[in-house]
Amino acid sequence: MNAIDVQHLSKIYRGDIKAISDLSFTVGAGSVFGFLGPNGAGKSTAIKILVTLMNPTAGDARIFDIDVSQKPKEIRRIIGYVPQELSADGSLTGYENLLLSAKLYEIPPKEREQRIADILEMMELASRADSLIDTYSGGMVRRLEIGQAMLHHPRVLFLDEPTIGLDPAGRALVWRQIRKLNHDEGMTIFLTTHYMEEAEALCTQIGIIDRGQLSAVGSPTQLKETIGVGTIRIVLSSSQFSQSTLLDMITSIPGASALFQDPQILEIKVPNPAEHITEILQLIKTNGISVNDLELRGPTLEDVFLKYTGSHLEVAGPKEWKSIKQRRRSVRRAS
Amino acid sequence: MTLWQSIKKTSTIFEFEVRKLRHDPFEVFVRLIQPTLWLVIFGTVFTRYRVIDTGNISYLAFLTPGVMAQSLMFTAIFYGIAITWDKDSGILAKLMVTPTGRGSIVLGKGMSAGVRGLLQAVVIILLALALGVSFVFSPLNILLVIFVIVLAATCFACLSIVFASLLRRRERFMGVIQLITMPLFFASNALYPVSVMPVPLQYVTLVNPLYYVVDCLRSLLITNDLSNIPLHLGILLVFTILFVFAGMYGLKRLMQ
Numbered sequence: 001m002n003a004i005d006v007q008h009l010s011k012i013y014r015g016d017i018k019a020i021s022d023l024s025f026t027v028g029a030g031s032v033f034g035f036l037g038p039n040g041a042g043k044s045t046a047i048k049i050l051v052t053l054m055n056p057t058a059g060d061a062r063i064f065d066i067d068v069s070q071k072p073k074e075i076r077r078i079i080g081y082v083p084q085e086l087s088a089d090g091s092l093t094g095y096e097n098l099l100l101s102a103k104l105y106e107i108p109p110k111e112r113e114q115r116i117a118d119i120l121e122m123m124e125l126a127s128r129a130d131s132l133i134d135t136y137s138g139g140m141v142r143r144l145e146i147g148q149a150m151l152h153h154p155r156v157l158f159l160d161e162p163t164i165g166l167d168p169a170g171r172a173l174v175w176r177q178i179r180k181l182n183h184d185e186g187m188t189i190f191l192t193t194h195y196m197e198e199a200e201a202l203c204t205q206i207g208i209i210d211r212g213q214l215s216a217v218g219s220p221t222q223l224k225e226t227i228g229v230g231t232i233r234i235v236l237s238s239s240q241f242s243q244s245t246l247l248d249m250i251t252s253i254p255g256a257s258a259l260f261q262d263p264q265i266l267e268i269k270v271p272n273p274a275e276h277i278t279e280i281l282q283l284i285k286t287n288g289i290s291v292n293d294l295e296l297r298g299p300t301l302e303d304v305f306l307k308y309t310g311s312h313l314e315v316a317g318p319k320e321w322k323s324i325k326q327r328r329r330s331v332r333r334a335s
Numbered sequence: 336m337t338l339w340q341s342i343k344k345t346s347t348i349f350e351f352e353v354r355k356l357r358h359d360p361f362e363v364f365v366r367l368i369q370p371t372l373w374l375v376i377f378g379t380v381f382t383r384y385r386v387i388d389t390g391n392i393s394y395l396a397f398l399t400p401g402v403m404a405q406s407l408m409f410t411a412i413f414y415g416i417a418i419t420w421d422k423d424s425g426i427l428a429k430l431m432v433t434p435t436g437r438g439s440i441v442l443g444k445g446m447s448a449g450v451r452g453l454l455q456a457v458v459i460i461l462l463a464l465a466l467g468v469s470f471v472f473s474p475l476n477i478l479l480v481i482f483v484i485v486l487a488a489t490c491f492a493c494l495s496i497v498f499a500s501l502l503r504r505r506e507r508f509m510g511v512i513q514l515i516t517m518p519l520f521f522a523s524n525a526l527y528p529v530s531v532m533p534v535p536l537q538y539v540t541l542v543n544p545l546y547y548v549v550d551c552l553r554s555l556l557i558t559n560d561l562s563n564i565p566l567h568l569g570i571l572l573v574f575t576i577l578f579v580f581a582g583m584y585g586l587k588r589l590m591q
Contacts, residue, residue, distance in 0.1 A: 051432050053590045073434060081432040087425030091355040103347040104433040106340070132358060148429070 001064075003029040003156050003188035004050065009059035010212075011045050019045040020212040022059070027190060027205065029064075029155075032182050034203035035192040038309050042212040043192045044084070044160065050190070051081045051158050063156055077105075080149030084160040084192075086141045090134040094125055094144050097133060098151065105152035119147040123177065139170025146177055150187070157181065159191040163198060171198075178202055196301040206301070208308045215308040220301060227299035227307055229255065230273035232280060235293035239263035242287075249283045264292075273298075344435045348443025353450050363454055370406040370459050374399065374466065387527050392557060399463040400552035401525030406459070407452035407484060408519065408545055411491035412512055414448050415499030419508065422589050431590060441493055441582040448492035449485030456484055460556075471559045480555050483568065486575055487548040493578035494544075500585030524549050547571045 004027035011019045020042035027033040037043050048054040050061055052072035061068040068075050088097045098116045107115055120126040123143040133141060142162060149157055162178065163171040179202065181187045193199055199206055200220055208216045208223075216223060243260055250258045256270040270276050273296050284291060356363065374395070381387060382394040389397040421427040430440060460470065495512065502508045520526075522536055523545040529537050540546040547567040554560050 048428075048590070051428075053428055053431060076432055076434040079432070081429060083425035083428045085423070085425030087429045089351075089355070089426055091358050092351060093358075096351065096354055100347065100351045101433065104344060104430070104435050106434065145429075 001029045002026045003031070003064060004033070004190060005062045005065075006046075006050075007060055009046070009049065009061055010057045011042075011049065011054070012057045018212055020209075023209070023212065023214055024059075025207050025214050025217055027188065029188055030182070030186050031204045032178070032189040032191070032202050034199040034206045035190065035209060036194075036196075036199055036206060036305060037192075037209035041209045041309070043209055046209070047158055047160050047190070047192060051079060052076060077152070078155045080152070080154035080157045082142075082145045082149045082157075082159045082162060084164065086138065086145075088133045088136075088141050088144050088148065091132065093130050093132055094120070094136070094140075095129040097144060098148055101148040101151050107152060115151060119151060122180075123147045124173065137170065139166045139173060142166060142170070142174055143177065146174070146181075150181060150185075153185065154187065156188045156190060159189065161193060162191055163193070163195065175201055196305065200301050208305060210309040216304070223304045224299040224301065227303045228271050229269045229303070230271075230296065230298045231300075231303070232268040232270065232273050232277060233295040233297075234266045234268070234280075234284070234291055236264045236266060236284070237290040237292050241289055246284070246287050249287075250280060253279065269303075341436055341439050344439035345443040345446070348430075348435070348440055349446050352444055352447030356447070356450060363451055366406065366410050366451065367455060367458050369409070370402045370455060371462060373402045373405070374459065374462055378402070379466065387531070389528065393468070395463065395466055396468045396557050397528075397553070398526065399459060399468055400556050401523075401549050403456050403459050403484075403552055404487065404523075404545055404548040405520055405525050406455045407448075407488050408491050408548070409516060410451050410455070411445075411448040411488040412495045412516055414444070414492035415495035415497075415508060415512070416505060418444070418496050418499050418586075418589070419503070419505055427586070428590065431586065437583040437586050438579065441496060441579055441586060442489065445489035445492040445496070445579065445582070446485055449488035452484045452488040453481065456480070468557075470556050473559075476555045476559070479564070479568075480552060483548060483551045483555070483571070486568075486571055487544070490544050490548075490571065490575040490578055493575065493582040496582040497578060497585045500582075500589045503589070519543055519545050522546075524553075544571060544574045547574075 004025075006026070007024050009023040010021045013019055023042070023046060035043050035046065045054070049056050050063065050068060052068055052075050055069050063075055064078060066074050066078070088094075089100070092100070095116065098119060099112070102112045102116060117126070120129050123146065125140060125144055125147070128136065128140065133144070136144065146157075146159070146162070159178070163174050166174065175198070178189060178191075182189050189202075191202070204219060206216075206218065206220055206223060207214055216226070218226070243263075246266075247258050247260075250256055250268055253270060253276055256268060256276070258266060258268040261267050268280060270280075277296065281291065378395045378398045381398070385394070387394055387397075418427065421430075431437070464470070498511060499508050502511055522532075522539045522543050524540065525545065529540055529546070532540070547570050550567050551564060551571065554564055
């Protein structure tokens, strides 16, 4: 059974800006679906339509066979949503944020306290339950938000960039919780991410969206198989040779491409790298150069991404994270 | 969604807005400075020199409900800025994805502005008592005063949400709100009786919610002449309902 079924979905903003056009995909129940795409590809628009915050211009989207724009009230009872921003209320405590969600999700008063305690325990936040969110680290806020979104046992959990800006430890903890929700509760997870290693670590299915349309879909392994090329990275002992001659010789191998990342670092993309490695080393030797270091790897999700979007991912750095935190502080001041 | 659920959700939104205020009451204290200045400086000076004829009540007594209404309006009308912050920080999106009606969100948040208004009112009354103003303290009047304050704060907070959703950017919002608060204040009976205004301005007061707020508060607290209360309270209620519906539409618009 499909948890999410999107057919010919389009959204055109004022001024004729097409955010998504004719987008179709399905997400199987119980899977972890990763939505990947460069900035402005339409990921956020798609997620906003799915969580009932926005109506599509055309097409339809269904969650467990309920139409998202026809029956938003029913949809809201079966989904959980964690927006990209740090959206726990900074002027309330962790416990209060959970209590607010519990009341809004109509969890019976008798079960409320136990459920909140369980979530705090699960998210490893029990000791900080009564501190204001403003004193939480980014990773703690994120865990609390995931906790808020799953209080009512949703059937589908939507996570928009769940680990943006988190440190490796914080990220690992969030990943563990996401896997646990998927595994223990059978919850379908739909997430968007900029991080390839995140998609690789968590997702059973990946959809790549580019310029408002789906350009590829499949499991990480399937997608990597479509690439077919691997990478050979060679560190050369000197730079005293003709780069163009060497590149010409290497690119004469069928399907191979090569470039110098540095006068001494050569990156070659070729189908079945293991098969061609001896030949390539021989070519380098004939140019009178020796090899200092060598790295060989199969296709990665990043290669997949580049193939289907033709662009590098823009990853949020510490700077972007800082601005998110600053914004949160201002929110507290203003409210 | 049943009516009972809607009421429960509204009170939940209200409850957590008040909790936020409790965690950080700084703003409430700051908001008390302005009305104090109005009463203590403006009020006492104008009373001493009898600049404005207010009939058989002192100018200070006349002014007190005006200052009360003014301070609650000035606080509530900026409420929209909190909504734009909530929108930018994802708090609003998360709220709107829960099974909670737009009406409950707008009404709950709007009513919380009434708590600030009530706290201000208590301090203003205590201050005015110290300055020698006497009030009508019948239980019915006090209940009605509380109702008027909460209703008025809700009314202006919802109006503010409407502006926030139309203007979107905080800078524009601040500019426009600054622009409308003064005319609302001056085209009302807060500082002087309507009868001293130029005739065209007297008509403007009829569509100014602040006029009805001041009139209700003055009748209930000072003159005890309740003949206009049903009509004026009714008009204020209509304004509020109108702005709640406009605010619901505004929230939806904000997310697009």
